[in-house]
Amino acid sequence: MANEKSIILKIQRQPGPDKASFWETFEIPYRKNMNVISALMEIQANPVNAQNKRTTPVAWECSCLEEVCGACSMRINGRTQQACSALIDELEHPIVLQPMAKFPVVRDLHVDRSRMFEDLKRVRAWIDIDGTHAAGPGPLISPHRQALMYILSRCMTCGCCLDACPQVNSRSPFIGPSAISQARLFNMHPTGAMHKDLRLRALMGPGGVTDCGNAQNCIHACPKNIPLTDSIADICRQTTRLALFGSLRK
Amino acid sequence: MIPITATAEHTATDTVPVHFKLRKLHSLFGIIPVGLFLIEHLSVNSLAATAGGERVFNAAVGVLRGLPYLIVIEILFIMIPILFHGVYGVFVTTEASVNTGAYRYGRNWMYVIQRVTGLFTFIFVVVHLWNFRIASMINPDLHVTFDLVRQHLAVTWVMVFYIAGVLASVFHFANGIWNFCVSWGITIGPRAQRASAWACAAVGLALSFIGVNALLAFVGKALIISI
Ligand code: SF4
Ligand code: SF4
Numbered sequence: 001m002a003n004e005k006s007i008i009l010k011i012q013r014q015p016g017p018d019k020a021s022f023w024e025t026f027e028i029p030y031r032k033n034m035n036v037i038s039a040l041m042e043i044q045a046n047p048v049n050a051q052n053k054r055t056t057p058v059a060w061e062c063s064c065l066e067e068v069c070g071a072c073s074m075r076i077n078g079r080t081q082q083a084c085s086a087l088i089d090e091l092e093h094p095i096v097l098q099p100m101a102k103f104p105v106v107r108d109l110h111v112d113r114s115r116m117f118e119d120l121k122r123v124r125a126w127i128d129i130d131g132t133h134a135a136g137p138g139p140l141i142s143p144h145r146q147a148l149m150y151i152l153s154r155c156m157t158c159g160c161c162l163d164a165c166p167q168v169n170s171r172s173p174f175i176g177p178s179a180i181s182q183a184r185l186f187n188m189h190p191t192g193a194m195h196k197d198l199r200l201r202a203l204m205g206p207g208g209v210t211d212c213g214n215a216q217n218c219i220h221a222c223p224k225n226i227p228l229t230d231s232i233a234d235i236c237r238q239t240t241r242l243a244l245f246g247s248l249r250k
Numbered sequence: 251m252i253p254i255t256a257t258a259e260h261t262a263t264d265t266v267p268v269h270f271k272l273r274k275l276h277s278l279f280g281i282i283p284v285g286l287f288l289i290e291h292l293s294v295n296s297l298a299a300t301a302g303g304e305r306v307f308n309a310a311v312g313v314l315r316g317l318p319y320l321i322v323i324e325i326l327f328i329m330i331p332i333l334f335h336g337v338y339g340v341f342v343t344t345e346a347s348v349n350t351g352a353y354r355y356g357r358n359w360m361y362v363i364q365r366v367t368g369l370f371t372f373i374f375v376v377v378h379l380w381n382f383r384i385a386s387m388i389n390p391d392l393h394v395t396f397d398l399v400r401q402h403l404a405v406t407w408v409m410v411f412y413i414a415g416v417l418a419s420v421f422h423f424a425n426g427i428w429n430f431c432v433s434w435g436i437t438i439g440p441r442a443q444r445a446s447a448w449a450c451a452a453v454g455l456a457l458s459f460i461g462v463n464a465l466l467a468f469v470g471k472a473l474i475i476s477i
């Protein structure tokens with residue numbers, strides 16, 4: 001054991017939502033091909049900190065383990081990414097783990113991302129179908145449009161873009177880039193476009209698309225390579241057009 | 251079952267939200283008229299950097315002061331837009347945060363500098379107005395002339411403060427044009443945004459040069475004198 005390599009993890013912990021946070025360091029044995037989740041599992045199996053004191057196991061959230069569910073987002077060495085796809089061999093050491101700062105902490109690295117779900121509801125991020133009768137095949141969508149829609153549809157509500165965005169913070173009601181991008185996606189769909197204006201109006205109020213500061217961190221932070229800044233500017237165009245020409249029609 | 255009747259919701263939300271109007275007005279005012287005024291102001295200043303220098307500058311100031319309806323123009327097209335842009339801008343800045351430590355991207359820096367230069371320009375404009383415009387309103391004998399400006403700028407720290415003020419306001423304006431193009435949906439993709447960034451940089455560099463050159467001209471240190 002003594003001559004084996006080990007990994008140092010510095011973890012920002014918090015026992016509960018209203019509790020104070022503190023740092024705890026762990027030293028765990030190195031294995032090949034580890035990722036941050038497997039390192040955390042190591043602590044879970046043997047919750048002893050670097051001072052050789054027994055402690056509570058570190059809590060985190062994960063599900064798919066292949067970067068498609070978005071549950072395991074956390075700050076790794078200061079930047080938010082998925083813990084499951086963060087390979088130990090590629091990280092700078094010691095590894096610093098923190099919960100995302102833009103969401104309420106549930107416990108340790110586990111945060112509550114439900115605001116993102118509320119935001120999706122706010123922009124009507126779905127297509128209305130009443131389902132009482134067969135409406136027949138929908139309108140055709142060009143392959144070019146499908147390709148872009150597919151990219152936009154890959155958002156996994158992981159929160160990386162919100163955590164990286166300087167305009168998303170406790171002093172600002174800004175909805176953040178992901179919901180704006182989803183509004184664009186559903187506005188692109190021929191059936192979804194029937195409720196285009198409702199999505200746009202939701203994004204014209206306080207905390208809407210106007211509150212983006214164009215820092216463009218979001219596009220660098222998104223693990224799904226979603227063209228968020230295009231989406232934001234596109235929604236800017238749609239809202240501007242609605243405001244200018246919508247009111248001129250009345 | 252989700253009802254498909256959007257009409258009820260539509261009529262309830264059929265006006266442009268006040269928030270949207272305020273943000274768009276803030277963005278528009280930064281370019282028109284405030285940005286245009288900045289260009290005009292720096293151009294008139296630049297008369298100090300001509301062969302005619304003092305005489306030409308004083309003549310131009312005389313013309314401007316003799317404009318008909320000057321007070322209306324000043325209040326409507328300069329004071330109110332600047333005040334709104336400035337005060338609302340300070341409010342917008344309170345919603346910002348800085349994370350350039352973890353996210354060291356050019357745009358993220360521009361985002362921070364845009365806010366810092368905005369706040370500094372606000373202070374600069376207040377001081378500048380106080381020194382010249384307000385002072386000459388309080389004291390009708392005080393005329394803004396080449397000589398008055400020269401006396402001010404002869405003090406080194408005042409000169410430094412003015413150079414900083416010109417550079418801050420020019421940066422804020424040039425980068426503001428870039429932001430304007432995004433937030434009005436003019437430039438959408440990365441290519442278009444890169445092209446507009448170059449254009450805005452060119453505007454910024456040119457205005458910085460003529461602005462600073464004019465300031466230096468008042469103390470006889472102009473880098474270029476045009477004939
Ligand atoms: S571009 Fe807008 S949404 Fe994206 S990080 Fe910057 S401020 Fe946030
Ligand atoms: S847009 Fe990207 S970073 Fe943001 S929530 Fe979706 S997948 Fe995550």
Ligand code: FES
Pocket residue numbers: 061062063064065066067068069070071072073082083084085
């Ligand atoms: S566990 Fe699903 S993205 Fe990491």
